[in-house]
Amino acid sequence: MKNNKQLPKYFYLQDDVQWVAQQLLGKVIYTSINGLVTGGIIVETEAYNGITDKASHAYGRRFTERTKVMYGEGGVSYVYLCYGIHYLFNVVTGPIDVPQAVLVRGIEPIVGLDYMLKRRNMEVLTPRLSAGPGTLTQALGIAGNFNGKSLSGDDIWIEDVGISLDEQDIVVSTRIGVEYAKEDALLPWRYYIKGNRFVSRK
DNA sequence: TGGGTGATGGACT
DNA sequence: GTCCATCACCCAC
Numbered sequence: 001m002k003n004n005k006q007l008p009k010y011f012y013l014q015d016d017v018q019w020v021a022q023q024l025l026g027k028v029i030y031t032s033i034n035g036l037v038t039g040g041i042i043v044e045t046e047a048y049n050g051i052t053d054k055a056s057h058a059y060g061r062r063f064t065e066r067t068k069v070m071y072g073e074g075g076v077s078y079v080y081l082c083y084g085i086h087y088l089f090n091v092v093t094g095p096i097d098v099p100q101a102v103l104v105r106g107i108e109p110i111v112g113l114d115y116m117l118k119r120r121n122m123e124v125l126t127p128r129l130s131a132g133p134g135t136l137t138q139a140l141g142i143a144g145n146f147n148g149k150s151l152s153g154d155d156i157w158i159e160d161v162g163i164s165l166d167e168q169d170i171v172v173s174t175r176i177g178v179e180y181a182k183e184d185a186l187l188p189w190r191y192y193i194k195g196n197r198f199v200s201r202k
Numbered sequence: 203t204g205g206g207t208g209a210t211g212g213a214c215t
Numbered sequence: 216g217t218c219c220a221t222c223a224c225c226c227a228c
Contacts, residue, residue, distance in 0.1 A: 046209070048209075055209070056209090057209085057224095062225090064224075064225075065224085066223080066224065066225090080209090080223085080224090081221095081222070081223060081224090082208065082209065082210060082223095083207090083208055083210050083211085083220080083221070083222080084208085084220075084221035084222030084223065085210070085211080085220065085221055085222080086210050086211070088209060088210085090209085103209055105209085128211090128212095132210070132211070133209070133210075134210050134211060135210090135211075175209070176209070176210090177208080177209050177210070178209060180207090180208080181209095200210095
């Protein structure tokens with residue numbers, strides 16, 4: 001499934017996490033698990049801007065077993081367990097020692113729909129399949145074992161399939177669920193494709 | 203070593 | 216709108 005549409009390494013190494021978060025909209029994320037390929041268009045993202053962002057796990061240069069993967073080079077996954085129940089998937093971005101990440105909050109399923117429905121214990125396709133950061137990981141089969149994996153590998157990867165969006169297709173808003181970050185909760189660092197059904201919420 | 207908490211989702215009123 | 220499952224993580228003690 002490797003091909004020349006995979007995002008190149010330099011895409012992830014860009015230093016501007018808000019820019020990368022917007023550029024990831026319209027790209028397609030795939031997983032391949034035991035030979036089963038599933039994938040969907042990224043329709044909603046949030047930027048987490050490293051050591052100065054109070055909503056980021058790396059705020060204040062916090063370096064722990066959990067956060068260390070964000071201090072490596074961009075182009076790998078950061079997966080963590082939230083509320084003891086849900087795995088959330090992030091794209092690590094930026095150069096080494098710059099702990100930025102983009103949270104993926106919604107995908108529009110396009111490949112392996114039957115497998116994704118099965119993983120979600122659903123019969124028919126509705127946005128509940130993969131609108132939301134904890135549901136899309138379940139649909140794609142992403143769990144803790146995906147933490148730190150290369151996004152240019154055979155298990156998980158991201159492609160540019162030629163979907164182009166201009167500014168008027170993208171809605172910018174504040175991030176979800178980060179009230180604890182006080183004034184940083186007001187930063188406009190959430191991005192989603194206007195009108196898409198698989199956005200977690202308006 | 204203990205306890206509060208969280209980048210959520212689903213069920214229910 | 217409300218409630219809460221469920222547990223790794225983190226930091227204060």
